[in-house]
Amino acid sequence: MMRLRLWPQSLVGQIILLVAIALFVAQAINFALLFRERTRLELTGQTAPVVYRVVDALDNRPDRPGPDRARARFVQTMPVLAGRARPDIEKRAVAMFEDIGLPILTVRVAQDEAERPLRRWERIRMRASGDWQPNNRVARLTLAAEYEPGKWVVTQARGGNRSPHFGGWLIGQTLILYAIVLLPLLWVGRRLARPLKQLTGSAQQFARTGAADAVDERGPGDVRDLTMAFNAMRGRIIAMLDEKDRMLGAIGHDLRTPLASLRVRTESVEDEGERARMSETIDEMNRMLEDILSLARAGRSTEHPQKVDLAALADAVVEDFIELGSPVTMTDSDRAVAFARPQQIRRALRNLIENAIVYGERAHVSVLHEDGLIRIAVADEGPGIAEDRMEEMLEPFTRLEGSRNRETGGAGLGLALVRAIMAEHRGELRLANRPEGGLEASLVLPA
Secondary structure, eight states, X not given: XXXXXXXXXXXXXXXXXXXXXXXXXXXXXHHHHHHHHHHHHHHHHHHHHHHHHHHHHHXXXXXXXXXXXXXXXXXXXXXXXXXXXXXXXXHHHHHHHHHHTOOOSEEEEEEEEEEEEOOHHHHHHHHHHTXXXXXXXXXXXXXXXXXXXXXXXXXXXXXXXXXXXXXXXHXXXXXXXXXXXXXXXXXXXXXXXXXXXXXXXXXXXHHHHSOOOOOOOOSSHHHHHHHHHHHHHHHHHHHHHHHHHHHHHHHHHHHHHHHHHHHHHHTTOOOHHHHHHHHHHHHHHHHHHHHHHHHHTTTOOOSOOEEEEHHHHHHHHHHHHHHTTOOEEEOOOOOOEEEEOHHHHHHHHHHHHHHHHHHHSOEEEEEEEETTEEEEEEEOOSOOOOGGGTTGGGSTTOOSSTTOOGGGOOSXXXXXXXXXXXXXXXXXXXXXXXXXXSEEEEEEEEO
């Protein structure tokens, strides 16, 4: 799409381009008008000498000698003119004869070149400058006018040349106009764009992390009002998120206390089977509570990003599963270093491996480099997921198996939590069915 590539995306770029196009169109119209007027003046300047000589010759007929008689000749037949025909000068000459009020029946004009001997002072000047020419060739106009049927008067004059500096002068004028108009506009545009760029960056940072620095309130009045409104909204949202975190912390603390009390009470149950089932239920409730709190706090992690070798991190997570006897394998991978929060990536990878084991019997882990991205893929050998349910499975409390039986899966928060972690890392969670069967879930992060 050439048009999309050439058209600037920024507000300042579009304004400057539109003004530049408008100036170009205005200068093009100005050039056309000036060129038309200049052409008319040049035609008049070239035509006037021969027209005036015809008028003067007709006023001084052959039977009345005059000083200009030698510059014109009268013939009784239509003369043959040597050289290139000039219909433009013919048309202009007819108009000038009509303005004078002289009845002319026909006008013919031709242009050729003639050698004009140099005057003495011209020869001296050219010899002194080293640009010696024995003769000088000039353009010559020959005009034949039929003033009565079958009677013609023929006269000649030196033709004029168009000034070679007209185009350069107009280009210089255009460049000066562009400088006068576009440079101040560029300064105003940058003054307008700087706070808008800062505002955009702050909004993007807030969308990723849930926190952002306040934007400097500067620039034109409208931009300052926008910045003030954004800062006020930012402060209010941060206060609400802080209140939410405090509330979640209190809820987590209040729920963990009775769960710990229940765990203690289970020790007094004499039936070992019942006691084990109660302990599993409490563990499940603890895991669900932890997942809910983690999902609610997504985007406001206190862990700082750092350089992490994702291949080594994935290998450590896989080793933990292997030590517990889980069917997990990992393909040998090269180093894959990226800025990430290691605890969050570790948790996201554990969730994917657990899902692969529960729903797909086995988990195969690999770390791949793809077009400036790092992809941690977890493949299983299960039935996969129907294409029309891929997006649905990323929503909280959504399970592929809808019975809500704890033995066939968790609460449906795992993939939602993984997607939230990836969004915080400017990455994404990809789900795709494998051609050979099973599902492949991938953590994709920028390298």
